[in-house]
Amino acid sequence: MMKKTAKWITVLIVALTTSSCKEFLTVQPVDRLTGNNFYLSKDDVEANVANMYSMFFEKINESWVIGAIGETRSGEVFASPGANSYSSRRVVEFLGTNDMLTVISAGTAWDWYNYVRVTDWTRYYQVIQTANILISKLEEGIPGLSDTDKARYIAEATFMRCFTYFWMVRLYGDVVYYTEPYHADGLAREAMVSVLNKCLEDLRPHKNNLPWQFPDPALKGARASRGSIIALLMHMNMWNAGFDRNRREQYYAETAALGTELIQQGPYRLYPLTEDGWATVMKGRSDESLFEFYRSINYQDANAALSPFGDHFLRWPYKFPRFNNQISHCYFIDTYMAKLYPAGLADKRADFWFDDMLSNSGQFTAVKFGFNVYASGNEDRNPDNTFMIFRYADAILLHAEALAELSRDTEAIASLNLIRNRAEATPYSGTGGQELKDFIFWERCRELFGEGHRYFDLVRTQRIMNPTFARNPMNSDQYNRRAWTWPLSPAARVNNPNIVLNEYWLNFR
Template sequence: MNIKLIKKNTAVLLVLTCIVFTIGCKKFLDIKPLTELTGNNFYKSKEDVEANMASIYFKFFGKINESWVIGAIGESRSGEAFAVTGSDNYGSRKVVEVLGQNNMISVINDQPWKDTFHFERITNWTSYYQAIQSANILISKLNEGIPNLSEKDKKRYIAEAVFMRCFTYFWMVRLYGDVVYYTKAFQSEPLPRENMVSVMKKCIADMNEHVADLPWTYDDPAQRGARGSKGAALALIMHMNMWNAGFDNGHAMEYYEETAKSGEELLHKNGGAYALLPLERWPEVIKGRSEESLFEFYQSINYGDTTSSVASFGDSFLRYPYKFPASLFLTSRMAFRGAYMEKLFPVDVADKRKDLWYADIYANNGRFMMPKFAGNIYASGGENKNPDNSFLIFRLSDAMLLQAEALAELGRSAEAIPYVNQVRARAGAGPYEAAQGTLTDFIFLERRRELQGEGHTWFDLVRTKRILSSQWANHPLTLDQFNRGAWTWPIDRASLKDNPFITLNDYWASSGGI
């Protein structure tokens, strides 16, 4: 969802912020005295619903725009990246190595990276719950009835709000493990954290109930990928099932079956709504609104959108001529280890991704770079800003590889391999062969190749338990660390305020996690 939708009705949105988020607001254009405002004063039209939906997306994106969230939570904790000696702002970028050692206490508290990245903000889940509460209230108001809103639109908006509620819970579970779960509008009584498998099961059921009410895509091409669609919802269902398969072992086969069922619908019944684009058109994908996008947070300077200078994954993995001025960016700030990149992309194996997404791919210095995130640089050149790209969350190749993984786990390799080979064929890489290793291991590596920098690596390591093995992680966890929650993020102690039922994550709350 892009910020333009918010700007369409600034006055309405400011009123909504006062109502939903309980933030002190001054009068704006004297629309109404604040003492007269209630939810019923606001939900009077389709335009009000649109403004509310926009605020939910905006609230979530604002949270992941606070820091280097995609890089910190999804890519760096397996220990494959390092800070380039002598690069710009080298001291703060050393944090990537601390992330790789899973020393989250230092990541959050220590200088010199604290003032640059503010990773302590990731530990605070308040904004996520504000987005959830806003979705809950909107669903409640839609069920009560909104004037001149058709039944079809009502169902679609409910389904879209359910998507954002479920997506937010999915995001939080992967960060914190167990979370407080509620769907009641204006929730006030404190609740304890609920087992994450239970939360995901409820979200899967919730999303399955409403997915049919979402369109495959929107009539307005500006909304492609930027709003919850049927493709986005099915991808979310697939991810939630695959997450639970890793933690609810006794029912893993059931989750794989459900993943395959959703994948079949997404990949074969979408009416041509989605497609893998030729790799040469990658700048269109990273820009957003492409046929390959299932869900993203679209950003554009043309709408006056503002992205934090450190939020983009590519910020640390680009150099001149994609970062300016040249004197400051002769090297990238971070790089992936050459040995790791050679494991992903063997020297003697053809793959267009090596050439189009990387420069000096095996270099153990600042010559390494990821032009994967270099599309859409500013036309005038010379600005010390990141390229004008969107934040990709789910795209078609991700869903294809999840489908392949689920089918492989079910022993249906003949059905799984074509999905893997479609992704590889797009990259000009050869098909999977048994000599390359087990199919499940190969799919895991293919996900690392295809999705590097998009926030999936760490979570794939965790849900498949490969984080316990030095074969897959440079700094693996022990089983005891894993079971005590060392894969999670610490939770801000502020969550304990006014809720006697909340407990913090054991590993980080104890001395063993320091």
């Protein structure tokens, strides 16, 4: 195993230090991010905002990122024998046993997945640095911006900065934190709870400076709104509640209050589970979207072929061409799916979102991601879906979870049943306490299937150590040593010797 670790480090140093990470926290392109001559108008601000979103999406478009980081690492997903590139698809099984050094090793059948790139945080810091510089320039003053516009843009840039830190915390644990423009000092990594507490403090004052909705419907969900900020604040609170146990009541209380505000004041709604209704949600820009990276074939958006989650779980006629998509690449094991949708409990999602749900083969199909098929029989393309990050149903269930943790069971059940009722599912009528908390966890698994939340929910609630909830659970030593993180690229140390790599992956056994 020491040889495997040494090989991994060597591969990473060669692969990553020869590319864009030659300088720690380097920001590119310079003409968009530096120079007083670029911040002279509202158009310049809009260009920088668009660049932030674009850079972040480029990072999660490098591979099957949503699936790999948020869905597969607890062991429920398997490659379908007979599927295209079966040997390479088996990487999902190494993800499922948390064998991350094998996942990112060079010379494997799945090299083209580029999972080694997930270990490199450089692009995320370019997003953060872009936000820092833009905020600084906005605070200095930009001609033609009203006070309202200035506050709105600062709020949007602050959202993207905090969202990026939140995303990195879930991947790497402790991260380097800074908010100064043109930052170049080699800082050490800061404890993740501290980072998120700073992000909470940073973001709270800006919540009401973004609108619930933009006048232009094309921006719905695709640009940060007040609902986006509320969703992020809720998620950061719930993450910290799992690790900062002495203050968990405070985190739960803020999450509950934010959820109440969102439900009572926000313009969001749950669409009916009909073909038109659900296709609208998955296409994006819907009243159910709190934040997404909107993608459309109409804009010739360059999505990596395997980056959408549904790519691995769709077959013809939901995925083309027919001749090489007769079966899905992967499937979720039947014992897990039977836990999600128990026999005898009504739930429209079981039939509406899946074909052959218990097949244990490539006949398994996540139709949830297959309602926006646009390709002809000769095009090898995935359905034209958005990349959903925060959805209204997600926030409602976080609200229910926080209320249950506060022993406000009646309110928690009311929020939970908003989701159950939309799914035409048997309403929850059980007791409070742990039974309710566990049911809400499973409801998040059901409702948010494939949206990149399950693994992080397992980690923050510590259910990742319980075989009832995870097919391949961690032990407490692995959890405490943060086996749930991704390895961090040694390239992070090239110009910053204060960086300490993720210890678990350097002493893996």
